[in-house]
Amino acid sequence: MASCPECGGGVPAANVERGEILPCPDCGAELEVRSVEPLVLELAPEIQEDWGE
Numbered sequence: 001m002a003s004c005p006e007c008g009g010g011v012p013a014a015n016v017e018r019g020e021i022l023p024c025p026d027c028g029a030e031l032e033v034r035s036v037e038p039l040v041l042e043l044a045p046e047i048q049e050d051w052g053e
């Protein structure tokens, strides 16, 4: 179990691979696995549609 850098909630992270994106079950943030050992989760850059201005 890893913890979400956004909300601090527990994120199930068994058998994950580096670069994998895990959604946080608590806040819904997308977390990228930056490192497996030790397990490091980082908020994935949000990709948003560019609707123009």
Ligand SMILES: [Zn+2]
Pocket (backbone or CB within 6 Å): 004, 005, 006, 007, 008, 009, 024, 025, 026, 027, 028, 029
């Ligand atoms: Zn979270």
